[in-house]
Amino acid sequence: MKILVLSDLHANNENVGKLDEQFAKADAVIFAGDFAECFKPETGKEALNTLCTKHDTIFAVLGNCDEPEFIEELEDQDICVEKTLVFHEGLAIAGSGGGTYFTGKTANEREEEEILSDFNIVKTSVEQTGDNSLWKNLILISHNPPKDTKCDAVNAELHAGSQLFADFIKENQPLAVVCGHIHEGKAVDKIGDTVVINPGPLLEGNYAWLELEKSGDSWKVVNTELCKL
16 A cells, blocks of 8 residues: 655645646645644645545545634534544554744644644543454544654754653654644654654645555555655
């Protein structure tokens, strides 16, 4: 399975149009938030509509520049995975949107605990079924990255991700994590066996590929690639 990984569009709809060849090759699309231009949340609707014309299978969350109530637009388009657990061809996908508090000026800033609580549905599912194998086929989509990886590095000294999210990944070891938010953190890294991808901002023409292969009942990551238009 070949997944096109996108984040931080910030209403640069022209760049979405430049990805037609990539959309055609993709089996699915993951979008890790920030449809809207920063401080202009009204631009999110056109960006969302533009993206949704490009592929039939999209999994998305909100960014910190998207107003919290914009989640209703994602739900109307049937692409929202925030606070829920969806299944697709044997993969499990769960999401959390928004960013941790920083400036207090963007539309969707949240406490770390609140962001992490969006994944409670995964832990509840494991507890109810007693099936820990769910983690091995799980992709987490979070606009806010985990702390202390290449994917949350603003520079060599500053890592702006969530420590609680990093701890959650270390403990549970999902298959992959897709994040965004930190534009400088375009990278692929690992936390234990978990692959972490920040594709970089599509605003600036960045995107990534996540390629998976199924063996029996389990998926594995066979390739990741960071790309630029």
